[in-house]
Amino acid sequence: MSKRKFKTEVNQLLHLIIHSLYSHPEIFLRELVSNASDALDTLKYLTLTDERYKKIPFDPRIDISFGQQERRVITLSETKKERKVITVSDTGIGMDAEELEKNLGTIARSGTRDFFGSLTGDAKKDSNLIGQFGVGFYSAFMVSESVEVVSKKAGCEEAYRWKSDGKGGYEIDEAVRDGHGTTVTLLLNGQGEEYANRFSLEAIIRKYSNHIPFPIHLSYETEANDGTKTKKTEQVNAASALWRRPKSDLEEKDYTEFYRTISHDDEDPLLYIHTRAEGKIEYSTLFYIPKKAPIDLFWAEYQPGMKLYIKRVFITDDDKELLPRYLRFVRGVIDSEDLPLNVSREMLQKNAVLAKIKSDSVKRILGELKELKEKDRAKYDLFYEEFRRPLKEGAYQDFGNRELLVELLQFKSTKTEGYTSLSEYKERMTEGQKAVYYVTGENEKTLRSSPLLEPFKQKEIEVLIMDDEIDEIVIPALGRYKEIELKAVKRSDTLDDIKSEEDKKKEKSIGPLLSRIADVLKEEVKSVTASAGLGDSPSCIVADEDDPTIGLQQLLKAMGQKTMPEIKPVLKVNPDHPIVKSLEKTEDGEVFSDTCRLLFEQALLVEGVQLPDSSSFVKRLNRALQRSL
Numbered sequence: 001m002s003k004r005k006f007k008t009e010v011n012q013l014l015h016l017i018i019h020s021l022y023s024h025p026e027i028f029l030r031e032l033v034s035n036a037s038d039a040l041d042t043l044k045y046l047t048l049t050d051e052r053y054k055k056i057p058f059d060p061r062i063d064i065s066f067g068q069q070e071r072r073v074i075t076l077s078e079t080k081k082e083r084k085v086i087t088v089s090d091t092g093i094g095m096d097a098e099e100l101e102k103n104l105g106t107i108a109r110s111g112t113r114d115f116f117g118s119l120t121g122d123a124k125k126d127s128n129l130i131g132q133f134g135v136g137f138y139s140a141f142m143v144s145e146s147v148e149v150v151s152k153k154a155g156c157e158e159a160y161r162w163k164s165d166g167k168g169g170y171e172i173d174e175a176v177r178d179g180h181g182t183t184v185t186l187l188l189n190g191q192g193e194e195y196a197n198r199f200s201l202e203a204i205i206r207k208y209s210n211h212i213p214f215p216i217h218l219s220y221e222t223e224a225n226d227g228t229k230t231k232k233t234e235q236v237n238a239a240s241a242l243w244r245r246p247k248s249d250l251e252e253k254d255y256t257e258f259y260r261t262i263s264h265d266d267e268d269p270l271l272y273i274h275t276r277a278e279g280k281i282e283y284s285t286l287f288y289i290p291k292k293a294p295i296d297l298f299w300a301e302y303q304p305g306m307k308l309y310i311k312r313v314f315i316t317d318d319d320k321e322l323l324p325r326y327l328r329f330v331r332g333v334i335d336s337e338d339l340p341l342n343v344s345r346e347m348l349q350k351n352a353v354l355a356k357i358k359s360d361s362v363k364r365i366l367g368e369l370k371e372l373k374e375k376d377r378a379k380y381d382l383f384y385e386e387f388r389r390p391l392k393e394g395a396y397q398d399f400g401n402r403e404l405l406v407e408l409l410q411f412k413s414t415k416t417e418g419y420t421s422l423s424e425y426k427e428r429m430t431e432g433q434k435a436v437y438y439v440t441g442e443n444e445k446t447l448r449s450s451p452l453l454e455p456f457k458q459k460e461i462e463v464l465i466m467d468d469e470i471d472e473i474v475i476p477a478l479g480r481y482k483e484i485e486l487k488a489v490k491r492s493d494t495l496d497d498i499k500s501e502e503d504k505k506k507e508k509s510i511g512p513l514l515s516r517i518a519d520v521l522k523e524e525v526k527s528v529t530a531s532a533g534l535g536d537s538p539s540c541i542v543a544d545e546d547d548p549t550i551g552l553q554q555l556l557k558a559m560g561q562k563t564m565p566e567i568k569p570v571l572k573v574n575p576d577h578p579i580v581k582s583l584e585k586t587e588d589g590e591v592f593s594d595t596c597r598l599l600f601e602q603a604l605l606v607e608g609v610q611l612p613d614s615s616s617f618v619k620r621l622n623r624a625l626q627r628s629l
């Protein structure tokens with residue numbers, strides 16, 4: 001027998017699971033059954049593809065039982081106590097001593113550290129994360145004083161026992177087991193005892209594991225009137241590959257149950273799409289859109305949500321290429337009839353059949369979303385709120401489906417409450433309107449009060465409000481919507497679109513002033529132009545025609561782009577504003593240059609840009625205040 005210590009992160013995790021995540025302890029069974037099912041999947045695959053395993057008998061089943069176990073409690077006067085136990089046993093691949101050590105003594109997956117980072121403090125939400133992060137086994141300690149795992153690897157002679165009380169370490173020693181597979185025995189704690197009965201176990205299995213594709217048997221005792229006890233074993237789950245069953249056989253409930261099994265999510269899905277393709281290539285797909293974005297949606301190391309089966313044999317759930325990256329929030333199953341079972345990972349990437357399934361699937365998912373948008377806008381809005389950013393990534397990256405993706409996009413607007421789409425904007429365009437106008441920035445509220453929107457408000461032209469960072473990149477890349485140009489309000493030439501003759505006259509009249517201002521600000525701005533209709537703002541900044549906007553420059557910097565040429569903005573001055581009118585008459589050199597700088601600096605502040613020299617700004621501001629008092 002050898003005693004070993006857990007790796008630090010296992011200890012941290014166990015501490016957390018036992019002390020913080022206990023609000024949802026029943027999930028321990030979901031996790032143990034899911035591991036048993038994985039072990040059966042692995043062995044099934046090997047017996048079909050690997051010569052060394054072909055002779056190994058494969059009789060897939062998961063057995064769950066409960067009962068009493070005598071246990072020694074060591075106190076001053078040694079006593080014996082009856083404790084309740086639950087066992088979960090499978091006929092899967094099993095583990096040898098080394099694997100017991102590696103799989104149950106360390107946390108192997110790279111995303112695990114992220115698990116700690118993503119905890120919210122809400123025990124109910126957090127316990128949902130356990131399964132998603134590949135740390136499910138340890139959830140057994142929520143309901144157990146100690147956990148024992150006896151396992152025999154398929155093809156090996158020896159069996160081993162792993163045992164731990166979850167407090168710092170574990171032991172591994174030799175054991176006996178009839179066939180290959182794994183038996184997990186939980187010596188229940190106070191919290192766990194309530195599960196050790198037929199009704200609780202059956203209910204939890206039905207809730208979380210009904211559609212595990214292997215039979216789950218529950219053993220229990222019944223007592224006849226005369227007191228004789230009989231042991232009974234009963235299959236409690238549906239045990240079929242649900243995605244291969246005809247739609248007409250399935251109810252909403254079946255789909256949502258299966259979703260819970262594969263997603264480790266407690267909520268129902270927002271949408272499911274079940275398809276069976278027959279003809280040249282044959283396959284079944286079942287896709288789910290979750291209600292809430294998975295926690296790792298924006299992590300580089302996200303866990304893909306798709307499982308690949310070939311002829312009902314599980315192949316992988318770790319392939320990020322099964323769907324395009326921007327659909328990484330979709331959960332589900334792809335099952336192909338036309339791929340060879342022992343297809344390698346590299347082959348999968350190049351496989352034409354899989355490429356076809358992928359492209360059909362993307363079209364189908366996007367098509368369903370479009371239909372949802374048309375039929376149930378409120379529900380679509382819920383989806384959009386969670387997943388608009390990946391959709392925008394898609395509109396940017398996926399040229400082939402761009403047209404469809406663009407129809408799925410929605411934006412806030414100066415003319416509507418809630419979201420509106422580009423096609424709806426097009427419907428509302430006024431006579432003679434040249435483009436779809438939009439304004440980008442960080443914050444909806446500041447955008448709505450931006451001086452740049454004033455001229456559009458006066459002329460009753462709608463402007464789309466875009467407050468997602470990614471809009472700065474995506475919308476210019478789209479360029480047009482159905483031949484209509486998409487134009488940023490923050491570009492110098494855009495305001496020209498909507499100018500009246502009168503505006504132009506006013507702007508011309510301050511020509512000499514503009515060159516005096518430009519003289520003062522020649523280091524800071526590219527040029528100074530006039531813009532009528534800025535309302536009560538004296539000035540604003542825009543980007544020159546082909547330059548990136550300030551927002552985009554900041555975004556690129558934040559994304560780590562270091563070598564960026566300094567790009568100066570264009571200052572726009574409002575000829576109608578009293579400050580500008582007085583400035584025209586100012587002779588005093590210091591007053592003139594202070595005012596010019598303040599016009600520029602306040603325009604930067606409105607854009608949310610940090611001033612390069614805030615102390616001299618404050619000095620200028622104070623001089624101006626003093627003069628006015």
Ligand code: ADP
Nearest residue numbers: 035036039094095103133134135136137138182
């Ligand atoms: P995950 O299942 O996401 O990998 P777990 O914490 O649930 O994470 O399990 C850790 C590892 O322990 C599994 O990846 C597997 O290698 C091993 N394991 C757990 N239970 C079994 C089992 N019943 N049979 C074989 N291996 C198992």
Ligand code: MG
Nearest residue numbers: 034035136137
């Ligand atoms: Mg697991």
